[in-house]
Amino acid sequence: MTARHGAQVLAIYRLGIDEGQATFETTVPTWEHFEAAKLPAHSHVAVDAGGDRDGDRVLGWVAAAAVSDRCAYAGVVEHSVYVHPAARGRGVGSALLAALIASTEAAGIWTIQSGVFPENTASLALHARAGFRMIGTRERIGRHHGVWRDVVLIERRSPVIS
Numbered sequence: 001m002t003a004r005h006g007a008q009v010l011a012i013y014r015l016g017i018d019e020g021q022a023t024f025e026t027t028v029p030t031w032e033h034f035e036a037a038k039l040p041a042h043s044h045v046a047v048d049a050g051g052d053r054d055g056d057r058v059l060g061w062v063a064a065a066a067v068s069d070r071c072a073y074a075g076v077v078e079h080s081v082y083v084h085p086a087a088r089g090r091g092v093g094s095a096l097l098a099a100l101i102a103s104t105e106a107a108g109i110w111t112i113q114s115g116v117f118p119e120n121t122a123s124l125a126l127h128a129r130a131g132f133r134m135i136g137t138r139e140r141i142g143r144h145h146g147v148w149r150d151v152v153l154i155e156r157r158s159p160v161i162s
């Protein structure tokens, strides 16, 4: 993922936000804010290589951020994954998670974590398939459009890093 994908990445993010089951966020950040919060080596896009004249069409993205600056958590990241509604159901999300798992394991990162609304069954199924386990549910942890929402914590502990 580079700045040239920025507009498409944020447009896909906005579509996911507007569906109301992906995140507590209600607005899309600027590209500068988005990029500054992410680890570039662990932020990937899936592109339709037969894209239009302006360049590759972005089908989806995955991006990871560090969770802590404490040494013990140096190998722990938190991620987000978003696929364009028109590109869902054909393996793009799985491919993005595979790319994230490969890049993080190659960098010695041992745990990928995230929080998912329990109503987001597509995300829970996608992550279960990619080897994430459910840690538990945080009850009414935050308000989303004025409604208290639960969040399921999920994580994947790499089997190859010991």
Ligand SMILES: CC(C)(COP(=O)(O)OP(=O)(O)OC[C@H]1O[C@@H](n2cnc3c(N)ncnc32)[C@H](O)[C@@H]1OP(=O)(O)O)[C@@H](O)C(=O)NCCC(=O)NCCS
Binding pocket: 016, 021, 022, 023, 080, 081, 082, 083, 084, 087, 088, 089, 090, 091, 092, 093, 094, 095, 114, 115, 116, 117, 120, 121, 122, 123, 125, 126, 127, 129
């Ligand atoms: C969740 C999301 C990323 C899945 O992306 P995707 O490209 O459609 O997923 P894939 O096609 O790779 O599906 C992989 C597996 O996930 C599961 N899955 C995907 N969509 C599903 C759905 N709507 N219902 C149930 N399971 C689903 C299936 O097990 C699927 O494997 P299968 O097709 O072999 O059965 C996509 O729905 C999305 O962008 N949602 C909005 C943003 C969001 O919620 N992001 C996650 C925030 S935590």
